[in-house]
Amino acid sequence: MNPAAVGLGLSLGAAAVASVTALVCPDRVRPLLVGLLAAVSGAAGVVAGVAGMAGHRLAVTLPDLLPLFGIRLVLDPLGGLFMAAVGGVAVAAAVFGIGYTSPQGRGGSGLHRRAFQVVYPLFVAAMLLVPAAASIGTFLVCWELMAVTSLLLVLAEHRRRPAVAQAGLWYAVMTHLGMVAILVGLVLFAAHAPGGSFAALRDAAGELSPLVRGVVFVATLIGFASKSGVVPLHVWLPRAHPEAPSHVSALMSAAMVNLGVYGIVRVGFDLLGVGSRWWWVLVLTLGAVSAVYGILQAAMSTDLKRLLGYSTTENMGLVLVGVGAAGMFAAAGNQVLAGLAMAAALLHVVNHAAFKTLLFLSAGSVLHATGTRDLDELGGLRARMPATTLLFGLGALAASALPLGAAFVSEWLLLQGLIHGVAAGGVAFAVTMPVAVAAVALTAGLAVASFVKAFGVGFLARPRSAAAENATESGPTMIGAMGLAGAACVALALAPTVLVPALAPVVGAAGPLLDSPAAQGALTLRLVAVAGSLSPLLLAAALLVAALAVVLLLRFVADRRTRRQARLWDCGAGPLSARMEYTATSFAEPLQRVFDDVLAPELDVDVTHVQESRYLVDSVEYRARVPDRIERRLYQPVLRLVDAWGQAGRGLANGSVHRYLGYGFYTLVGLLVLLAVTR
Amino acid sequence: MTGVLVAALQVVVVAGGSPLLVGAMRQVRARLEGRAGPGVAQPWRDLRKLLRKEPLTPRGTTEVFRLAPVLLMATTLVVAAVVPFLTNATPLGPVADLFAVVALLSLGAVALALAGIDTGTAFGGMGASREVTIIALVEPTLLVAIFALSVRVGSTNLGDIVTSTLHDPALVISPVSLLAALAFAVAIIAETGRLPVDNPATHLELTMVHEAMVLEYAGPDLALVEWASAMRLAVFLGLLANLFAPWGIASLAGPLPVAVAVAALAGKVAVLGLALAVGEVFMAKLRLFRVPELLAGSFLLALLAVAASYFLA
Numbered sequence: 001m002n003p004a005a006v007g008l009g010l011s012l013g014a015a016a017v018a019s020v021t022a023l024v025c026p027d028r029v030r031p032l033l034v035g036l037l038a039a040v041s042g043a044a045g046v047v048a049g050v051a052g053m054a055g056h057r058l059a060v061t062l063p064d065l066l067p068l069f070g071i072r073l074v075l076d077p078l079g080g081l082f083m084a085a086v087g088g089v090a091v092a093a094a095v096f097g098i099g100y101t102s103p104q105g106r107g108g109s110g111l112h113r114r115a116f117q118v119v120y121p122l123f124v125a126a127m128l129l130v131p132a133a134a135s136i137g138t139f140l141v142c143w144e145l146m147a148v149t150s151l152l153l154v155l156a157e158h159r160r161r162p163a164v165a166q167a168g169l170w171y172a173v174m175t176h177l178g179m180v181a182i183l184v185g186l187v188l189f190a191a192h193a194p195g196g197s198f199a200a201l202r203d204a205a206g207e208l209s210p211l212v213r214g215v216v217f218v219a220t221l222i223g224f225a226s227k228s229g230v231v232p233l234h235v236w237l238p239r240a241h242p243e244a245p246s247h248v249s250a251l252m253s254a255a256m257v258n259l260g261v262y263g264i265v266r267v268g269f270d271l272l273g274v275g276s277r278w279w280w281v282l283v284l285t286l287g288a289v290s291a292v293y294g295i296l297q298a299a300m301s302t303d304l305k306r307l308l309g310y311s312t313t314e315n316m317g318l319v320l321v322g323v324g325a326a327g328m329f330a331a332a333g334n335q336v337l338a339g340l341a342m343a344a345a346l347l348h349v350v351n352h353a354a355f356k357t358l359l360f361l362s363a364g365s366v367l368h369a370t371g372t373r374d375l376d377e378l379g380g381l382r383a384r385m386p387a388t389t390l391l392f393g394l395g396a397l398a399a400s401a402l403p404l405g406a407a408f409v410s411e412w413l414l415l416q417g418l419i420h421g422v423a424a425g426g427v428a429f430a431v432t433m434p435v436a437v438a439a440v441a442l443t444a445g446l447a448v449a450s451f452v453k454a455f456g457v458g459f460l461a462r463p464r465s466a467a468a469e470n471a472t473e474s475g476p477t478m479i480g481a482m483g484l485a486g487a488a489c490v491a492l493a494l495a496p497t498v499l500v501p502a503l504a505p506v507v508g509a510a511g512p513l514l515d516s517p518a519a520q521g522a523l524t525l526r527l528v529a530v531a532g533s534l535s536p537l538l539l540a541a542a543l544l545v546a547a548l549a550v551v552l553l554l555r556f557v558a559d560r561r562t563r564r565q566a567r568l569w570d571c572g573a574g575p576l577s578a579r580m581e582y583t584a585t586s587f588a589e590p591l592q593r594v595f596d597d598v599l600a601p602e603l604d605v606d607v608t609h610v611q612e613s614r615y616l617v618d619s620v621e622y623r624a625r626v627p628d629r630i631e632r633r634l635y636q637p638v639l640r641l642v643d644a645w646g647q648a649g650r651g652l653a654n655g656s657v658h659r660y661l662g663y664g665f666y667t668l669v670g671l672l673v674l675l676a677v678t679r
Numbered sequence: 680m681t682g683v684l685v686a687a688l689q690v691v692v693v694a695g696g697s698p699l700l701v702g703a704m705r706q707v708r709a710r711l712e713g714r715a716g717p718g719v720a721q722p723w724r725d726l727r728k729l730l731r732k733e734p735l736t737p738r739g740t741t742e743v744f745r746l747a748p749v750l751l752m753a754t755t756l757v758v759a760a761v762v763p764f765l766t767n768a769t770p771l772g773p774v775a776d777l778f779a780v781v782a783l784l785s786l787g788a789v790a791l792a793l794a795g796i797d798t799g800t801a802f803g804g805m806g807a808s809r810e811v812t813i814i815a816l817v818e819p820t821l822l823v824a825i826f827a828l829s830v831r832v833g834s835t836n837l838g839d840i841v842t843s844t845l846h847d848p849a850l851v852i853s854p855v856s857l858l859a860a861l862a863f864a865v866a867i868i869a870e871t872g873r874l875p876v877d878n879p880a881t882h883l884e885l886t887m888v889h890e891a892m893v894l895e896y897a898g899p900d901l902a903l904v905e906w907a908s909a910m911r912l913a914v915f916l917g918l919l920a921n922l923f924a925p926w927g928i929a930s931l932a933g934p935l936p937v938a939v940a941v942a943a944l945a946g947k948v949a950v951l952g953l954a955l956a957v958g959e960v961f962m963a964k965l966r967l968f969r970v971p972e973l974l975a976g977s978f979l980l981a982l983l984a985v986a987a988s989y990f991l992a
Contacts, residue, residue: 533774547749
């Protein structure tokens with residue numbers, strides 16, 4: 001029996017049952033039942049995905065289910081990887097949701113209501129289906145289902161916060177514009193192929209003219225990049241991801257964005273067969289810009305979830321740097337490096353899924369306990385929420401590309417690909433590879449700054465508000481879900497030697513121009529065909545031994561009196577208060593000054609003087625805001641134009657039915673005249 | 680087995696020698712400034728004194744504060760064992776390459792920055808914020824300089840880079856090496872908190888970076904931080920010395936080559952350290968917000984090195 005078929009069937013079945021259960025069961029047990037069934041659905045998705053990666057091919061054709069197109073599902077190793085990633089995120093998010101949406105929970109979020117709980121499993125199912133879709137019709141239906149269900153979930157808390165409605169509007173518009181771009185690209189592709197199935201497209205790709213291929217690629221790239229939150233199409237992401245309920249944020253930020261990458265790889269490598277080099281230079285450039293811009297905005301953010309959202313943009317940028325480099329190598333005929341870069345990108349997709357799930361769930365736990373996501377109001381959570389603090393710290397380590405973290409391994413692999421790429425020959429490589437390395441390097445440095453800020457200011461030191469002071473630890477399901485994601489992070493960080501060889505068939509499935517990367521060794525990640533080795537496990541062991549040695553040394557050499565509590569140095573000015581602490585804003589201020597020209601922060605200082613003398617200051621008001629500059633420069637003019645267009649159009653509509661009938665009449669006459677003249 | 684012994688010897692040499700390096704640098708500065716100076720062994724005496732003091736924990740701090748010095752020390756020890764200081768055939772070579780070494784050293788710095796925030800004082804936060812800003816800007820320079828060095832060798836493995844320089848001495852005076860060395864040197868000055876980026880001898884709140892972060896440490900914890908900082912300086916200088924002038928390093932196992940390697944390492948690091956100390960006498964600290972300009976300059980040098988590695992090859 002094919003485990004992929006069983007897994008996918010069970011997964012979809014569980015999601016459907018969860019959705020129906022949410023309709024009929026009472027409020028009290030709904031989050032529990034839906035959460036458990038959605039977790040089963042996710043776990044079955046992992047099974048199906050892993051089976052797909054292991055080579056269990058699955059092909060289902062249901063021609064009558066959808067008019068004109070029919071449903072066609074094929075699970076290959078490439079789809080399997082993304083399905084497994086989605087499934088894994090879904091398990092953690094679903095278990096977290098049991099506690100997070102429970103009606104007994106603090107604040108009464110209202111998330112236990114029917115409308116939210118019915119849609120949630122459908123979103124999971126749609127995401128699981130996208131990587132298995134094997135015809136244009138099926139793909140677009142699943143893609144749209146994913147977009148619409150996620151939109152409904154984002155809007156879940158619109159009654160509680162006005163910002164949600166605005167975020168939903170941005171998301172709805174951007175996701176549908178992206179959908180249109182994908183639709184245009186794929187339909188154009190299908191017009192030059194005998195049918196809409198991916199197999200037919202693959203066969204027809206060779207005969208396409210370079211122009212058509214280029215247009216298809218760019219159109220789909222626009223749509224997929226907007227789903228992945230790639231600059232300059234990212235504006236919806238830092239709005240919509242933070243405003244969604246936290247476990248939905250995790251699903252969107254850790255699972256849904258990956259499917260944009262999946263689309264680029266599927267269309268660019270698999271269906272179009274790599275194509276020209278400029279495509280991939282474009283992808284690499286977009287990736288490098290997104291990585292740097294995303295992390296720079298994250299370093300400035302004081303909203304915890306917004307910071308994580310921008311970090312998603314950054315990580316998707318890094319993935320695209322890998323995908324772009326892989327495409328460039330493949331186009332130049334260098335299969336080894338293409339495989340290496342692609343493996344680095346896919347490994348980063350998996351790592352990012354793990355740590356971003358953990359980070360968003362921990363942020364959700366904080367939000368649940370304190371009601372705020374503003375880092376300037378948090379702090380001191382170590383004493384009140386020890387498990388959440390530990391797990392967020394683990395996630396921050398994984399995200400900041402430091403050793404013992406998961407992202408370190410994939411970024412190391414990516415850098416290896418880029419370094420050996422210079423030797424691949426040609427000026428194009430000599431120019432792009434160093435710039436890409438510089439971008440990755442700058443990203444790594446700024447990621448450290450962002451996550452030191454998020455963890456240090458958010459969780460350590462003293463609480464900065466009453467909300468943070470009264471926080472209590474979250475319930476067992478939420479901690480358990482975070483622990484699950486945390487365990488995945490640790491496993492990925494220490495044992496990449498297990499996953500990297502398993503990526504070989506996935507990379508192979510992306511196209512014949514990519515050589516499967518082989519990495520040998522159980523303990524050491526040793527690249528084959530190019531020099532390079534790293535052993536995260538031995539490194540961790542060495543650090544542990546060194547730390548133990550230091551502790552033992554202290555035990556023997558240092559003073560053995562027990563530790564005594566002492567007062568903090570307060571310059572002799574009395575007890576320190578939380579208002580004297582550094583906040584997230586002040587922590588990021590030096591970086592903001594350094595990148596002044598890029599960020600263009602808005603600073604506003606109002607000094608009010610005492611009436612009697614202008615030398616005495618009564619009050620000073622200081623406002624600082626770091627707006628998203630791309631949004632301001634690129635989107636606001638367009639929005640203003642649309643607005644002006646709408647205003648101009650109002651004059652035409654005065655409510656009179658006669659007038660509207662008149663419009664119809666004149667248009668018809670105009671068309672007839674036009675026809676009479678031209679024919 | 681000899682490889683493991685040499686690695687252990689590297690750790691011992693770095694751990695034992697680094698306080699002397701700091702002492703020698705202070706002594707040179709003192710003499711040049713017309714003071715008598717406390718003697719080369721003073722940092723060792725300070726460490727002994729601090730280790731005997733009562734351990735103290737500031738109220739309200741968490742494990743992060745307690746564990747940071749241990750982690751800082753542990754990362755430095757691992758780096759001291761992995762980098763080819765005495766032999767270019769270290770058994771730990773495949774475990775960590777140049778990227779991993781640089782990242783490990785950043786990990787230690789990040790632990791200390793978190794400890795600074797953990798105290799909840801304005802000083803701690805200020806120091807952490809500044810340190811993290813500098814790390815964020817130094818990291819790109821270091822990685823791109825590594826890139827420049829690795830391209831010609833085709834590997835980021837430290838042993839490979841050192842061996843290739845040994846076999847082809849002309850590489851040292853190539854523009855790639857010189858530019859990369861310069862970029863590396865600036866990055867090292869920033870990373871180890873020396874003038875003109877940070878003044879290790881001051882406790883003035885307007886200027887301090889590293890000292891502000893560790894202000895709350897006392898007793899054995901402070902000893903660890905000071906010791907690890909000295910070791911980081913020694914490790915960075917040793918890395919600079921052996922990447923760009925690896926002569927004297929032992930290619931063969933055996934007591935004599937290793938003894939020569941120890942002497943050569945000590946000599947090279949001492950020369951670099953003294954040059955740094957002499958330079959510091961004639962230099963004032965940069966304003967904090969002028970530091971990024973310096974680092975951007977070094978980043979540019981590193982990029983030039985990469986460009987040179989392709990176009991001049």
